[in-house]
Amino acid sequence: MELTHEQAKRWLLNFHQKVTDNKAYLSELDQAIGDGDHGSNMARGTEAVKDKLGSVTEDSLEAVLKQAAMALISKVGGASGPLYGSAFMAMAKTAKETSELSTLIEAGLDGIKHRGKADVGDKTMIDMWQPVTSALHEDDLTEVTIDQALEDVKPLKAKKGRASYVGERSMGALDPGAVSSGYLFTALIEEVLA
Amino acid sequence: MELTHEQAKRWLLNFHQKVTDNKAYLSELDQAIGDGDHGSNMARGTEAVKDKLGSVTEDSLEAVLKQAAMALISKVGGASGPLYGSAFMAMAKTAKETSELSTLIEAGLDGIKHRGKADVGDKTMIDMWQPVTSALHEDDLTEVTIDQALEDVKPLKAKKGRASYVGERSMGALDPGAVSSGYLFTALIEEVLA
Amino acid sequence: MTLGIVVASHVDHIAEGVHRLLKESAPDVSITYAGGTDDGEVGSSYALIEAAIEQNDSDTLYCFYDLGSAKMTLEMVSEMTDKDVTIIDAAFIEGAYTACALIQGGYKQAEIDDQLEPLKVK
Amino acid sequence: MTLGIVVASHVDHIAEGVHRLLKESAPDVSITYAGGTDDGEVGSSYALIEAAIEQNDSDTLYCFYDLGSAKMTLEMVSEMTDKDVTIIDAAFIEGAYTACALIQGGYKQAEIDDQLEPLKVK
Ligand SMILES: Nc1ncnc2c1ncn2[C@@H]1O[C@H](COP(=O)(O)OP(=O)(O)O)[C@@H](O)[C@H]1O
Numbered sequence: 001m002e003l004t005h006e007q008a009k010r011w012l013l014n015f016h017q018k019v020t021d022n023k024a025y026l027s028e029l030d031q032a033i034g035d036g037d038h039g040s041n042m043a044r045g046t047e048a049v050k051d052k053l054g055s056v057t058e059d060s061l062e063a064v065l066k067q068a069a070m071a072l073i074s075k076v077g078g079a080s081g082p083l084y085g086s087a088f089m090a091m092a093k094t095a096k097e098t099s100e101l102s103t104l105i106e107a108g109l110d111g112i113k114h115r116g117k118a119d120v121g122d123k124t125m126i127d128m129w130q131p132v133t134s135a136l137h138e139d140d141l142t143e144v145t146i147d148q149a150l151e152d153v154k155p156l157k158a159k160k161g162r163a164s165y166v167g168e169r170s171m172g173a174l175d176p177g178a179v180s181s182g183y184l185f186t187a188l189i190e191e192v193l194a
Numbered sequence: 195m196e197l198t199h200e201q202a203k204r205w206l207l208n209f210h211q212k213v214t215d216n217k218a219y220l221s222e223l224d225q226a227i228g229d230g231d232h233g234s235n236m237a238r239g240t241e242a243v244k245d246k247l248g249s250v251t252e253d254s255l256e257a258v259l260k261q262a263a264m265a266l267i268s269k270v271g272g273a274s275g276p277l278y279g280s281a282f283m284a285m286a287k288t289a290k291e292t293s294e295l296s297t298l299i300e301a302g303l304d305g306i307k308h309r310g311k312a313d314v315g316d317k318t319m320i321d322m323w324q325p326v327t328s329a330l331h332e333d334d335l336t337e338v339t340i341d342q343a344l345e346d347v348k349p350l351k352a353k354k355g356r357a358s359y360v361g362e363r364s365m366g367a368l369d370p371g372a373v374s375s376g377y378l379f380t381a382l383i384e385e386v387l388a
Numbered sequence: 389m390t391l392g393i394v395v396a397s398h399v400d401h402i403a404e405g406v407h408r409l410l411k412e413s414a415p416d417v418s419i420t421y422a423g424g425t426d427d428g429e430v431g432s433s434y435a436l437i438e439a440a441i442e443q444n445d446s447d448t449l450y451c452f453y454d455l456g457s458a459k460m461t462l463e464m465v466s467e468m469t470d471k472d473v474t475i476i477d478a479a480f481i482e483g484a485y486t487a488c489a490l491i492q493g494g495y496k497q498a499e500i501d502d503q504l505e506p507l508k509v510k
Numbered sequence: 511m512t513l514g515i516v517v518a519s520h521v522d523h524i525a526e527g528v529h530r531l532l533k534e535s536a537p538d539v540s541i542t543y544a545g546g547t548d549d550g551e552v553g554s555s556y557a558l559i560e561a562a563i564e565q566n567d568s569d570t571l572y573c574f575y576d577l578g579s580a581k582m583t584l585e586m587v588s589e590m591t592d593k594d595v596t597i598i599d600a601a602f603i604e605g606a607y608t609a610c611a612l613i614q615g616g617y618k619q620a621e622i623d624d625q626l627e628p629l630k631v632k
């Protein structure tokens with residue numbers, strides 16, 4: 001399925017809304033295994049995305065994704081800034097060639113892997129992006145995919161980012177970046193797939 | 195020979211004077227192989243020694259040396275603070291048993307070695323204290339001892355303290371702590387041995 | 389008793405900034421700090437380091453320092469205090485961050501020591 | 511051209527304090543710094559790191575960072591700039607101090623690399 005620039009805008013605005021509504025929860029999750037700022041980082045970042053989107057006048061998917069990337073890179077402030085930023089930047093580049101949704105999300109996943117040198121099973125946002133990408137390839141992304149990914153991320157031991165410092169103590173906890181990425185894909189389901 | 199508390203006071207005041215007069219030179223030497231503050235560190239420290247000496251009312255060598263140690267520890271601010279401070283603290287402890295000059299200075303040398311884990315040949319103040327201690331044991335401390343020590347310290351490669359970072363580039367330079375220690379012992383010659 | 393952390397730097401702003409960084413990941417750990425000389429110059433202060441050690445809520449302390457001369461001052465204070473002070477020769481910020489995160493996470497001293505071992509660079 | 515140094519920290523005061531510490535031993539080295547987010551919060555800022563890289567007098571830079579996420583931001587900027595940027599995975603303050611002292615002492619890049627090697631902890 002193809003992603004249009006209008007859908008992409010609605011998707012990002014919905015993501016902003018979900019992050020904003022769950023700001024305190026995301027920070028709380030981060031407090032347990034990190035430094036407690038993931039909610040405020042992402043709220044600041046998606047707020048900047050919202051602002052930037054207002055100024056995108058071109059009818060172009062690439063422009064929408066690139067502005068989102070720039071906003072996230074500039075404003076998040078935590079590790080999730082360069083990570084989400086790299087994801088959207090990679091998607092923007094891919095959008096020059098295709099607007100096929102699963103191809104775009106897979107490019108985003110690759111951008112995150114390239115930036116953070118993490119992989120599946122390290123208890124990061126990758127453990128949300130990877131199953132979502134697979135589901136999209138099979139035309140089968142639903143809330144079940146996201147809920148399952150969250151279940152699966154819990155028992156993992158963090159190997160990257162701040163949570164890696166507490167190693168085993170991270171086992172049993174949700175990864176804040178996986179949760180915020182879950183919001184991103186719920187927003188995608190609501191605005192694009194529904 | 196025995197060191198009296200009056201001599202010790204005059205010695206320390208003379209040291210203060212020499213350090214103050216050569217403050218810029220000491221900092222210049224430190225700029226070449228360190229961080230350029232040895233003159234101001236030692237001027238601040240010996241100024242504090244001078245102040246403290248005013249309040250020593252006891253006729254006690256131990257008290258004089260201990261007050262000097264406290265002032266140096268508190269006020270120098272650089273590596274030379276704990277080092278000179280440990281030297282004078284060790285001398286104060288030894289003064290409980292004896293006031294024999296060479297024994298006292300040797301205790302000071304040991305205090306420096308204990309604190310800084312350096313030894314002869316590392317291009318530090320030890321390369322002044324060691325030959326001076328030897329000369330005192332032979333009742334033969336003169337300006338020649340000090341001049342010779344300064345000549346000998348020049349070619350050495352720094353192995354301790356900030357100068358050790360530039361390693362080979364320290365070769366050929368004077369060590370600021372050896373120079374300030376030279377003033378200490380010139381003051382000793384002038385006030386006690388002359 | 390759980391470990392406390394003392395941070396000793398040559399610069400007041402570094403010490404204060406490191407404290408801020410550590411507190412984010414370890415809000416429940418007692419972290420005290422000393423930076424610069426009594427007059428705010430670059431260097432180390434016996435009085436400030438002593439205060440950081442005495443004012444820490446814990447009696448068992450791991451102390452981190454940036455450069456060697458702060459270590460000497462830490463040693464002098466540690467010889468005078470009744471507290472159980474260990475000076476850690478690890479990378480300053482990285483070591484202090486690791487220790488704080490682990491203390492906050494409830495790890496034991498032996499486990500913390502293991503994690504600090506590869507960070508020893510001085 | 512001689513090496514310049516860039517210091518990237520999660521906290522504004524740390525970056526500024528490290529700059530102060532380094533400058534004492536390396537007054538002639540171009541040292542620029544970035545700390546915290548655009549709003550002075552704990553974190554890292556693309557704009558501030560980019561400015562530190564662009565404003566450095568040198569075109570060949572060694573960059574030091576405190577924690578991993580500053581490294582990611584450094585990497586993003588380094589992919590965009592024309593300058594020759596090397597990110598050094600050494601103990602932050604100890605590595606930056608060593609590099610600065612050696613550059614000030616006129617050492618060559620290969621010698622500096624050798625000295626930094628044992629300080630690599632991340
Ligand atoms: N190297 C990495 N690769 C992928 N994701 C990472 C990596 N490091 C951290 N993350 C993600 O970033 C999230 C933390 O983001 P945030 O709290 O905003 O940044 P910080 O850790 O700098 O405070 C983690 O929950 C994790 O999902």
Ligand SMILES: Nc1ncnc2c1ncn2[C@@H]1O[C@H](COP(=O)(O)OP(=O)(O)O)[C@@H](O)[C@H]1O
Nearest residue numbers: 232272273274310312318319354355370371457
């Ligand atoms: N470990 C050590 N043992 C003995 N002397 C040392 C040691 N480290 C430094 N010094 C002495 O201290 C002097 C530098 O003192 P100063 O400039 O006041 O301190 P800093 O290096 O902290 O700025 C050196 O010239 C050297 O003589």
Ligand SMILES: [Mg+2]
Nearest residue numbers: 034035037038
């Ligand atoms: Mg965080």
Ligand SMILES: [Mg+2]
Nearest residue numbers: 035037078553
């Ligand atoms: Mg953070």
Ligand SMILES: [Mg+2]
Nearest residue numbers: 228229231232
């Ligand atoms: Mg100095």
Ligand SMILES: [Mg+2]
Nearest residue numbers: 229231272431
């Ligand atoms: Mg100094």
